[in-house]
Amino acid sequence: MSVPFASYSSPDLESHVFRVDPTCPRYQTTDGSTTGPSPHVLNAGQIDKDRPSEPRTDDNGQITTLGQLRCHLTGLQDEINDFLTERMEIAKGKKTKLEESREQRIETEIKGLLDGGDDNGNDDNS
Amino acid sequence: MVNLNAVAPGGGREYYVALGLEGSANKLGVGVVKHPVVGKHEGGDFSYDCESQILSNVRDTYITPAGEGFLPRDTARHHKNWCVRLIKQALEEAGIQNAAKDLDVICFTKGPGMGAPLHSVVVAARTCSLLWGVPLVGVNHCVGHIEMGREITKAVDPVVLYVSGGNTQVIAYSEKRYRIFGETLDIAIGNCLDRFARTLRISNYPSPGYNIEQLALNCKKKDTLLELPYTVKGMDLSMSGILAYIDNLAKDLFRDNRKNRQLFDRDSDEAKISVEDLCFALQENLFAMLVEITERAMAHVNSNQVLIVGGVGCNLRLQEMMQQMCQDRANGQVHATDERFCIDNGVMIAHAGLLQYRMGDFVKDLSETVVTQKFRTDEVYVAWRE
Numbered sequence: 001m002s003v004p005f006a007s008y009s010s011p012d013l014e015s016h017v018f019r020v021d022p023t024c025p026r027y028q029t030t031d032g033s034t035t036g037p038s039p040h041v042l043n044a045g046q047i048d049k050d051r052p053s054e055p056r057t058d059d060n061g062q063i064t065t066l067g068q069l070r071c072h073l074t075g076l077q078d079e080i081n082d083f084l085t086e087r088m089e090i091a092k093g094k095k096t097k098l099e100e101s102r103e104q105r106i107e108t109e110i111k112g113l114l115d116g117g118d119d120n121g122n123d124d125n126s
Numbered sequence: 127m128v129n130l131n132a133v134a135p136g137g138g139r140e141y142y143v144a145l146g147l148e149g150s151a152n153k154l155g156v157g158v159v160k161h162p163v164v165g166k167h168e169g170g171d172f173s174y175d176c177e178s179q180i181l182s183n184v185r186d187t188y189i190t191p192a193g194e195g196f197l198p199r200d201t202a203r204h205h206k207n208w209c210v211r212l213i214k215q216a217l218e219e220a221g222i223q224n225a226a227k228d229l230d231v232i233c234f235t236k237g238p239g240m241g242a243p244l245h246s247v248v249v250a251a252r253t254c255s256l257l258w259g260v261p262l263v264g265v266n267h268c269v270g271h272i273e274m275g276r277e278i279t280k281a282v283d284p285v286v287l288y289v290s291g292g293n294t295q296v297i298a299y300s301e302k303r304y305r306i307f308g309e310t311l312d313i314a315i316g317n318c319l320d321r322f323a324r325t326l327r328i329s330n331y332p333s334p335g336y337n338i339e340q341l342a343l344n345c346k347k348k349d350t351l352l353e354l355p356y357t358v359k360g361m362d363l364s365m366s367g368i369l370a371y372i373d374n375l376a377k378d379l380f381r382d383n384r385k386n387r388q389l390f391d392r393d394s395d396e397a398k399i400s401v402e403d404l405c406f407a408l409q410e411n412l413f414a415m416l417v418e419i420t421e422r423a424m425a426h427v428n429s430n431q432v433l434i435v436g437g438v439g440c441n442l443r444l445q446e447m448m449q450q451m452c453q454d455r456a457n458g459q460v461h462a463t464d465e466r467f468c469i470d471n472g473v474m475i476a477h478a479g480l481l482q483y484r485m486g487d488f489v490k491d492l493s494e495t496v497v498t499q500k501f502r503t504d505e506v507y508v509a510w511r512e
Binding site: 035036037038040041044045046050051052 | 188190191193194197199200203207208
């Protein structure tokens with residue numbers, strides 16, 4: 001059976017490939033760490049009836065091919081979700097920094113104007 | 127000339143069979159429908175009379191605790207985890223032994239709807255299509271409601287009132303499109319009712335709108351209707367302001383705010399209004415607005431038939447009010463269906479998709495199966511009608 005993989009690319013990132021690591025516990029379950037119910041609905045008293053079933057096993061106790069595929073896809077989904085969340089956090093951090101520096105610049109300019117900096121500028125030019 | 131038999135059924139059969147998958151909101155529906163090959167369909171507009179047989183119509187609803195709505199992520203998770211089980215059940219009930227041979231087409235909701243749940247269902251549709259080698263058809267959810275309503279009620283060319291949790295539109299057919307004559311400018315009527323139900327913290331089972339209808343039935347002061355804003359704007363309507371207004375009334379009632387003289391008697395300080403009265407007033411007000419714009423659309427297109435579709439269309443009071451309006455018009459008729467077909471279901475997607483398929487319109491490449499949250503009713507080319 002071929003093993004699934006996923007790749008991600010964007011203008012600031014050439015390519016990021018997600019590959020299955022069958023030894024990692026993340027790839028041995030159908031119950032992903034990032035694909036559960038929202039904490040919001042659980043806090044509201046929701047009983048989770050939508051939990052995925054366990055991977056099916058054959059007579060020898062081995063996970064079936066389809067069961068394995070489900071586990072691999074669950075692991076990949078978790079990897080992708082973690083990766084994208086991290087990127088979102090970085091983007092958010094960058095945005096905050098940009099906003100901060102913009103606000104600081106505006107504040108300095110206003111201060112300068114209030115302190116008569118504008119007049120000084122004009123004087124220099126005249 | 128419309129020829130609904132343009133594409134022959136598979137396997138030399140004398141009938142078409144379609145599997146329909148619906149999951150644009152919190153209902154996951156799977157249905158199987160059968161259309162016999164009928165001679166009259168080769169030369170005329172008989173799309174309202176396909177002699178459909180519903181072989182199965184199964185549904186599972188994602189229900190949240192009282193006071194909560196359904197979030198896209200959790201709804202998508204529900205659909206993902208139940209889709210295969212429901213498809214198996216629907217095929218079994220329909221007596222489909224070999225899907226690859228017995229199905230002509232797999233139909234899925236392309237939009238409009240919530241993105242994540244739509245995505246969960248289309249993945250299942252694509253997988254089944256590849257597994258069984260059966261073509262796909264992407265269906266507009268609103269057109270699914272309209273065509274199912276026409277087929278069940280045999281309404282030939284009605285003005286359609288489409289009322290649900292996500293849509294409120296008055297529609298009439300003209301020149302190969304379902305034209306929108308009027309619609310909500312903000313929230314849908316079902317959303318307005320659902321959100322009020324959340325304020326009241328009443329159960330979401332079987333549906334918040336149904337529970338409001340039952341509370342309204344128990345209103346003791348039907349003669350003294352509580353006054354609410356009435357916001358018809360030309361052919362359109364607006365409901366967010368009404369919701370904000372009645373939400374505030376309900377909150378004042380729960381907080382026992384005796385300064386609110388609309389709710390509490392000036393002399394005795396006793397509550398004049400109950401929760402049942404609020405539900406009744408809200409329904410009467412909203413439905414009166416719907417009846418008004420529907421009647422105007424009927425006058426505009428010179429029609430005497432109304433077809434009510436969508437989840438809110440199950441509401442018996444709405445049907446009754448529409449009936450009263452139609453009685454005043456010459457030969458006025460109201461057509462509506464029960465909860466099996468009003469509420470989102472897989473059969474309506476199968477039926478509308480099969481009409482599309484029979485006109486030769488099906489997916490040629492998987493890139494055409496991308497679902498979309500925005501998909502207006504009038505974007506669909508209605509090839510199966512004259």
